[in-house]
Amino acid sequence: MVVGNESTVEFIEHPTIMITTLTMFNISSSRDVASRYLLRLGQGEQELATGIDFSREGQVNSMLVRRLELLSEVEKLARSLRLTEDVIKLTFIKDRFPFKEFFSNTPQSVFTGRSFEEVIRAAKRCFYHLENIFQEIEECRAFELLKSTTDRANYLMTKQTKIVAITCTYAALKRKDFLRLDFKFVRLGIPYIEMNAQGRARPSIARLYNWRYSDLGDLSYMNEAAIFRGANAGFSYDYQLVDVPDYNGRGESVPSPWFY
Numbered sequence: 001m002v003v004g005n006e007s008t009v010e011f012i013e014h015p016t017i018m019i020t021t022l023t024m025f026n027i028s029s030s031r032d033v034a035s036r037y038l039l040r041l042g043q044g045e046q047e048l049a050t051g052i053d054f055s056r057e058g059q060v061n062s063m064l065v066r067r068l069e070l071l072s073e074v075e076k077l078a079r080s081l082r083l084t085e086d087v088i089k090l091t092f093i094k095d096r097f098p099f100k101e102f103f104s105n106t107p108q109s110v111f112t113g114r115s116f117e118e119v120i121r122a123a124k125r126c127f128y129h130l131e132n133i134f135q136e137i138e139e140c141r142a143f144e145l146l147k148s149t150t151d152r153a154n155y156l157m158t159k160q161t162k163i164v165a166i167t168c169t170y171a172a173l174k175r176k177d178f179l180r181l182d183f184k185f186v187r188l189g190i191p192y193i194e195m196n197a198q199g200r201a202r203p204s205i206a207r208l209y210n211w212r213y214s215d216l217g218d219l220s221y222m223n224e225a226a227i228f229r230g231a232n233a234g235f236s237y238d239y240q241l242v243d244v245p246d247y248n249g250r251g252e253s254v255p256s257p258w259f260y
Helices: 022-030 056-080 118-147 149-160 168-175 177-180 220-224
Strands: 016-018 038-040 163-165
Touching: 022 118, 022 220, 038 056, 056 118, 118 149
Parallel strands: 016 163, 038 163
Antiparallel strands: none
16 A cells, blocks of 8 residues: 655646647656546547556546545454444544554555654554545546446546646547536636747647747757757658658548548
8 A cells, every 4th residue: 555645635726738749748657646537539649658547438447446545444443443334434533543443554554653753643644645545436436427438438538637748630620518517728818828839849840830839849858858959860861851652543642631
């Protein structure tokens, strides 16, 4: 068991839509955001270097599995308190910490502090961990009540998820479906943050398209990393046109519309 600390409290109150690259989503997923609040829509759902399936189907399955894990934790908590009822009321006894048995298998002792303040902070972290268990179970409740995979996926996207990574193309193709589900994009008068630094191409290539944005710069990594200072293998320049003639008399084609 790993007990959460005070820095893991989720401060996100409303869903956040990220129209960005996979790199930025990977960065977000590595920060202090619970994975159950992340969702990836559109092509590339399986291309994330996180080991977690952030697609709608993957996140729904993850919530159902997590529900069973949390209920097992609650049963363990009930046994440690010698309780047999289904409903457990958390209590605090000033002169005796009631959850010693429950936290007996933590990597290190819960109470290692030498001062009263450190002991109180340790006890609060334990209570936060317990509260978080019940909060997650409450969030899993909808997936227990909704039987349809489609309903579960729609609930996950519109209610459960806090950060949604989505491509511009997919957003345009699914706009009507999203509006029907009351899944709104940025509207006039609603504040939003537009990221103004790119990290997907070396600066010389980024100049091909950064004119289209009001103030698009480059992340410092693009100028500092050795991989971007070297030449592209097989190219005389950073970018150049390559003539690709028609194959078997057939010109350019795509497997599906807007496929790149």
